Amino acid sequence: MNLLNIALMALTLVLSCSSGDNDTNDSPSALDLNITLIGSSDSNPNGDGSGRVQVKAAAENAVRYAFRFENGDQIDSPSGTMEYTFTQTGTHSYSIVAWAYSENGSFTTETLTVEVFKSDEQFTTLVFEDEFEYEGAPNPEKWHHQTIPPDNGNWHNGELQHYTERPENSSVEDGTLKINVFKEQYTTSGSTKEYTSARLNSKFAFTYGRVEVRAKLPESGGTWPAIWTLGVDVNETGNYFGDQFGAVGWPLSGEIDIMEQTGGDKNSIISHFHWGDLNTEEYKNEGGTAPVSNASSEYHVYVMEWSADSIKTFVDDTMVYELTNSENKPFNHDHYLILNVAMGGNLGGEVPESFSQDTFEIDYVRIYQ
Known part of the structure; x- marks a missing residue:
């Protein structure tokens, strides 16, 4: 066997070991983050004034999810769905971050920005x-x-x-x-x-x-x-x-x-x-x-x-x-x-x-x- 063939075999072995030790097939992928503003309509594009949003995340190979609102703490959500209420009155832009985790702890993340209206008047209709x-x-x-x-x-x-x-x-x-x-x-x-x-x-x-x-x-x-x-x-x-x-x-x-x-x-x-x-x-x-x-x-x-x-x-x-x-x-x-x-x-x-x-x-x- 010549030296070139030996080198190619060694390289193949290295690549095979690397793929087995760092298998990424089970990592979350294709994270889809959807945000619904409660009461959003043509006349109220930023919501109905309640400040509420519903978020839903879905990803392949994910076993749990987490969200972050208003730069706050990460909130776990096993189902990938939850509701959140913003408290600052007026119309403001917020970043909502989602994480999807696999069983081995690897994750992928997605961030969306939304504008949400929160009224200072409650229960008027x-x-x-x-x-x-x-x-x-x-x-x-x-x-x-x-x-x-x-x-x-x-x-x-x-x-x-x-x-x-x-x-x-x-x-x-x-x-x-x-x-x-x-x-x-x-x-x-x-x-x-x-x-x-x-x-x-x-x-x-x-x-x-x-x-x-x-x-x-x-x-x-x-x-x-x-x-x-x-x-x-x-x-x-x-x-x-x-x-x-x-x-x-x-x-x-x-x-x-x-x-x-x-x-x-x-x-x-x-x-x-x-x-x-x-x-x-x-x-x-x-x-x-x-x-x-x-x-x-x-x-x-x-x-x-x-x-x-x-x-x-x-x-x-x-x-x-x-x-x-x-x-x-x-x-x-x-x-x-x-x-x-x-x-x-x-x-x-x-x-x-x-x-x-x-x-x-x-x-x-x-x-x-």
């Missing part, structure tokens, strides 16, 4: 309302009566009522919606209960905004009035207004109790949050209470202000509770509003023998974004 300035049944284009008990003819939490869509239990008259509770035997879905009431779910779902409900609460012991939301969870029929849950179910759907009142304390209200952690599916809950004077004889305004950063509840101008919002909570997706009065159960407690009837009276419902 009325997107849903019912002033109840009509007579008769609640507007069927806005409200769904949930009447089918979800648990073998029973409602959850040990409640003692059946919900109906009869005019006796819910009607609009003299400028207000009245949800009436009666002591009476009523049979449906194979079970008989000693009380009737109504549960109205809004046929409007929304993400973020300000909810205002002006109402007077029932005064009787054992009554459990509530203004609350559940996360939209579309079932196979496309119905997300509460007759049944879809694949996700509770608590992963999320629940926001803007106002609840126990049957034994009519001088205070509760705001509470229930959810399943979107990463671990572990059940979580937080909440607080606030005093309310003359809740049954005078109107008060029960409020929720919901953003990507937090959810705040108020009675009139007094904050009841603030929950920090985050990506692992199901509070960055559509919810719908619920108005109802339950009887007894976990929060209603013991119903007095003397109870005969009571009313939850709602002057208006308004949702702003």
Whole structure:
């Protein structure tokens, strides 16, 4: 063998070893970064004023991703998708950096620049309302009566009522919606209960905004009035207004109790949050209470202000509770509003023998974004 052939064989061996030791076939490649400005349109090219963007990264051979916004810390995102809210008001240009990582730790990166508008005015556009300035049944284009008990003819939490869509239990008259509770035997879905009431779910779902409900609460012991939301969870029929849950179910759907009142304390209200952690599916809950004077004889305004950063509840101008919002909570997706009065159960407690009837009276419902 001549020296030239020996040299060529040696070079081939070196190249083969180099390729094996530094194999780049598993490195991420073709990183695609997409940024969506929430509410962007021809008239609002930089977004709807919320300051929110959705980012999505995808790359071949990537097992995890990370993002950086506003020169801040790197934020991990296993799925490569996340939402971020810029806080500086006005229209500003921002660089968004994405990384895609392979199993061996190698990465590729991509940077895009976007202009985002953040308004200093929140919740100024009325997107849903019912002033109840009509007579008769609640507007069927806005409200769904949930009447089918979800648990073998029973409602959850040990409640003692059946919900109906009869005019006796819910009607609009003299400028207000009245949800009436009666002591009476009523049979449906194979079970008989000693009380009737109504549960109205809004046929409007929304993400973020300000909810205002002006109402007077029932005064009787054992009554459990509530203004609350559940996360939209579309079932196979496309119905997300509460007759049944879809694949996700509770608590992963999320629940926001803007106002609840126990049957034994009519001088205070509760705001509470229930959810399943979107990463671990572990059940979580937080909440607080606030005093309310003359809740049954005078109107008060029960409020929720919901953003990507937090959810705040108020009675009139007094904050009841603030929950920090985050990506692992199901509070960055559509919810719908619920108005109802339950009887007894976990929060209603013991119903007095003397109870005969009571009313939850709602002057208006308004949702702003």
